[in-house]
Amino acid sequence: MKEIVLIGLNHKTAPVEVRECLTFSGDDTASALDTLKQTTDINEVMLFSTCNRIELLMTTEERHHAVQIAKQFLADYKNVPQQDFETSLYVHAGDDAVRHIFRVACSLDSMMVGEPQILGQIKSAYRLAAGKKSTGVILNRLLHKAFFVAKRVRSETGIGDHAVSISYAAIELGRKIFGSMEQKQVLLLGAGEMAELAVEHLMQQHVSDIFVANRTFERGVELAQRFKGHAIRFEEIADFLQRVDIIISSTGSPEIIITADDVKAVRRRRRNRPLFFIDIAVPRDIDPKINHMDNAYVYDIDDLEGIIEDNIEDRNREAVKGERIVDEAVIHFQKWYESLDIVPTIVALREKFDTIANTELRRTLNSMENLSKENRAALIRMKDALVNKILHDPTQSLKSNGYHRDKSYFLDTTRKLFRLDD
Numbered sequence: 001m002k003e004i005v006l007i008g009l010n011h012k013t014a015p016v017e018v019r020e021c022l023t024f025s026g027d028d029t030a031s032a033l034d035t036l037k038q039t040t041d042i043n044e045v046m047l048f049s050t051c052n053r054i055e056l057l058m059t060t061e062e063r064h065h066a067v068q069i070a071k072q073f074l075a076d077y078k079n080v081p082q083q084d085f086e087t088s089l090y091v092h093a094g095d096d097a098v099r100h101i102f103r104v105a106c107s108l109d110s111m112m113v114g115e116p117q118i119l120g121q122i123k124s125a126y127r128l129a130a131g132k133k134s135t136g137v138i139l140n141r142l143l144h145k146a147f148f149v150a151k152r153v154r155s156e157t158g159i160g161d162h163a164v165s166i167s168y169a170a171i172e173l174g175r176k177i178f179g180s181m182e183q184k185q186v187l188l189l190g191a192g193e194m195a196e197l198a199v200e201h202l203m204q205q206h207v208s209d210i211f212v213a214n215r216t217f218e219r220g221v222e223l224a225q226r227f228k229g230h231a232i233r234f235e236e237i238a239d240f241l242q243r244v245d246i247i248i249s250s251t252g253s254p255e256i257i258i259t260a261d262d263v264k265a266v267r268r269r270r271r272n273r274p275l276f277f278i279d280i281a282v283p284r285d286i287d288p289k290i291n292h293m294d295n296a297y298v299y300d301i302d303d304l305e306g307i308i309e310d311n312i313e314d315r316n317r318e319a320v321k322g323e324r325i326v327d328e329a330v331i332h333f334q335k336w337y338e339s340l341d342i343v344p345t346i347v348a349l350r351e352k353f354d355t356i357a358n359t360e361l362r363r364t365l366n367s368m369e370n371l372s373k374e375n376r377a378a379l380i381r382m383k384d385a386l387v388n389k390i391l392h393d394p395t396q397s398l399k400s401n402g403y404h405r406d407k408s409y410f411l412d413t414t415r416k417l418f419r420l421d422d
Contacts, residue, residue, distance in 0.1 A: 001341055002043055002138060005063050006097040007070045007089060008055030011111050014088035021080050024049035029128060032077060037134040039073075041065040044136045046129040046143070048104075050121050052111055057101060059138045067091055098142065098333050102326045105146040106153040107160075114159040114315045119150045141336065149329040153322040159315055169304045169311070170278040171201040174246050177276050177297055181205035187244040188212045189237070189258075190251035191223040194280050198248050199227045211244065213237050215251070241275070242266040248278045249285035260289040263296060280304065342398050345411050348420040350391060357383050 009019065024032060029047050036045045036056075044059040054074075060066035071089070075082040092100045103109045107118045126143045129135045135143070154160055174181055184207050188195045191214040199210060210229035214220030217233055224231040232240060241247075241262060251257060263275065277298040279286040284300055291298040361383050365376060398410065415421055 002059040002061055003063055003093055004057075004059055004097045004138065004142065004337075005066055006055060006057050006092045006100055007067055008048075008053060009085065009088040009090065010053035010055075010109070013090060014085065018085050018088055019051065019054065022049075022054045022074060022078050022085060023051065024054065026128070028077075029125070030132065032073070033129055033132045033134045035077070036070075036073060037132065039066075039069055041069060044139045045134050046125060046139055048122060048125040050118070053104070055104075057097070057139065057142075059136070063093055095330055095334055098337075099326060099330045101142065102146050102149050102329055103323075105150040106322055106326060107150075108153075108319055108322050108326065113312075113319050116154075116160055119147070123147065138337070138340075142333065145329060145333050149326060152329075153325050156325065157321040158318040159322055168197075168201055169307050170198060170248060170280060170299070171205060173278065173299055173304070173307070174276055175205070177274060178245070181207050181246075183208040184245040185209045185243060186211065186246045186248065187232075187237070187240055188223075188229075189247065189249035189285055190214060190281070191216075191219045192250055192252075194250040195248065196223060198250075198278075199223070199229070203227060207246075211240060213240075215253075238262055238265070242269045244275075245273065246276045246278070247286070248280070250280045251285050253281070253285055254283060256287050257285040258290070259287045260293070262287075263290050263293060267293070278304075339399060341411065345414055345420065346395055346398060349394065349414065349418060350387070352418055352420060353387050353391060357387050 009022070011019070024047060029049060032047050033045065036042055036047070036058075041060055041062040042058050043061070046057045048055045048057065056070050056074075058066055058070070071082055071086065074080070074085070100109070105119055105122050107113060107115050110118050122143070126135070130140070171181070174184075178184060181202065182205065186202055186207050186209070188199065188210065191212055195212070202210060210224070210227060211232050212220040212224040212229055213232050213234050213236070214223070215234055217231065220231040223229070237258065241258070247258070249257065258277070272295050274295045274297065277286045277290060277296070279298060279300045282301060286298055286300070288298060288300070290296050361379060365371065365379065371379075394414070398414065
């Protein structure tokens, strides 16, 4: 019987300097699958590689040999001595391997529990493996089940409901202030990574216009063009305070960029429309005194980190529900997996009965030359019905959970009783 085996390392078991030595690009993965599927002791295989994990999922009839082959393959392909990463490896087999891949797909094993990217990465790895024909009946079923479980965890728990990144938390705060971000105008101060992530989240909220102000104007133009926004010069910031609704600041400036006096100067022209500041810069870009003004809201990075800590606790509580869903799915998959042993016996049993019945029916029909087509068809239908009814009880008994404890005994007895191996 083939066994499901997973070997790998991740952010919990290996430092980044080890992970980066073993990371596989898309082209590397395709080449690796071509090599691994030719290996005698590995029947099916999928390779999954991200910045936080490298895992080989396999089916094999020789677990020990397959694991050794996988270790040696990683060492040879990446030109890294086995002793440099062997202590970081984990090996899961059977139910443990199934549970692990389900947990990974559901992001229960991620560095940030509930992050959505991992499922897409697994789907891409599976598409590549399936395209290379390195997966078969078992891994195909396992991965499709993993996708189903991940979708169920996402829909039945709140594991992905709460902001756990600075940029995402900032946008969530904006939604709470305004109710909806649609048709709001946004000014970004700075064009670094934080600003870029914030723009990605803002685009999903269907904001009206995005303006980007950066000390290096060319960099501001580059970011604005990528997201169909507008670049402005730093000297224009004060003028834009009267028209925008949200300001997200993440510059590297050593001093305050927007002062309380700047905001006072535009309050009358704004006609008391709310102005929302998110200051994720250290040192701060936004004067905290602005928070004391009517219809002005200032949140700095400490405020956001407090929100994130609360949200991480919420996600971890929801993860408990996710673990229960995973455990249920492992049980269901195991029942299907165990049935694979039974299928060849049931198929052989049906073939034996069909052969006997067809032989006897042919003799009978040959002796009844004047039989009409309708009567011949009726006899064939009767033969099929008899075979189905005779095999119904034995088939159900072999599939029954009650036989799983001594499954091999009953399968062996059935094969001997009906001489299926002769």
